[in-house]
Amino acid sequence: MFTQWLKRDNNQRFAISLGSVATMFGAWVFVTETGLANPLFLPGPKAIYLAFIDCLFEGYQGSTLVEHVGTSLYRILAAFLLACLVGIPLGIAMGMSKTAHAIFNPFIEFYRPLPPLGLYTLLVMWLGIGESSKLALLFLAGLPGIIIATVQAVKDINPTFVLATKSLGASRMELIREVYLPGAGPTILTGMRISLGFVYTVLVAAEIVAATAGIGWMIWDAAKFLLSDIVIMGLIILGLTGIALDMIMRFIGYALMPWTRATRKFSKT
């Protein structure tokens, strides 16, 4: 099934993407090799590669690269899963009930635009400088996107599906299981993908206080010493893990929601 999923992507579009990435890489090599760019700010691919190897085997500030990446991925995934576990049921409740929406929406709308660092200051005061404030910040960053997508998805469900299923004898819980959850599934998945991005955007903010490991902390720490090769290497790794996690989510969606692959075999009538 996995290979099937990979193949579904248009080969031509994939070639175009590959081409644009290769061009960008080429431009990078060109400006760094010809000395057009100051290596202090933009080191070449080779310097990045060496920093990578160095961090991989020697580590950075007491932790190996694998530890840095592992620590951050653990924080991201734990907070993100928690955001899904809270956000999806809450979003379904808010989509189904105007009262539930009225109760929870003000808080979500209020904290959503707050700058992560400002929020983090308060979380540290409440939860201390340890792991829990970091997880809480990442969790709060991921939550609204999931809720908003789920609420919208539930509201967009064709009301006939609900009536038809009620007529088949479904209770409220059975309606959630048979109609709301699967009906909202594809949009929830999109919300999750966007939310994971939000979790990533606050990673550095979450790791700048009292961390000794984590890829966000590594980037932050390296920047203080103008180690731009390590900063860029960290960003590339962060970006690649993001792409990988997004691919995993899309694949899970593809596997869990086979009907989204159904294609029309007859004319409409």
Next chain:
Amino acid sequence: MQNVAQVMDFNSIEEQPALKKRGRIQIDNVSLVFGTGKQANIAVQETSLDIEPGEFVCILGPSGCGKSTLLNSVAGYVTPTTGEVLVDGEPVVEPGPDRGMVFQQYSLLPWKTTFDNIALGPSLCGDVEATRTAEYFLDMVGLTKYRNHYPAELSGGMQQRVGIARALATNPSVLLMDEPFGALDAQTRLVMQESLLEVWSEFGTTVLFVTHDVDESVFLADRIIVMSASPGKVVAEFDNPLPRPRSPDMSTRKDYIEIKQKCLEVIRSESLRAFELQNA
């Protein structure tokens, strides 16, 4: 809820199944008003209807005359502003599996296959033989080959067949149908009407069928209730003398033409009245 599998004789699927629940529908002085004050819209005004067990009744009328609203009050989707609906003597308060509903279109759950859509009702009703029940109805509507297809992969006619099978699979005492063939092309519609009568002749369930198509109502119904708009109410009622079994070539018979004429006359005079009302 009676268990479908227990009453059905699966060893002789080709024979007539024993399943036969025939409900009585009593619509007692029902009015349905949407909105309040100046925006108040009387969708159905003080309508009373009595539908006998096993009867096939068509509600015929132009679009917007309150046919769906009246049917929805039997289904339990809307609550009458005044009056009440009784099915087998029980007041209708909410939707339930004793009243099967077939919608015009797009009502199958897109995330369930043909088979799972049909099996959903029986399993929600606690039918221990849900799989066999679904199997039976799948076979009845002739879609065994399409059991693992999703609704998006079926033609409009097939989707409506699944809709009918799904509604019957909970062993309802009445079958409610809201212009179920209205979105189909003319040829498919004729085939579907015939299949519906075939199924109905086996099950004999009470049917309340909404349509705006005079020919459809004459071909299907024992009794035709004509409604008119603003406000929505019953304006005429005809017993259909056309004998059963019905076949498409009956449309040239004298009694067919006569009853069709009667229906058309009422609809025409009501349309004229509505037209004059609008231009008054």
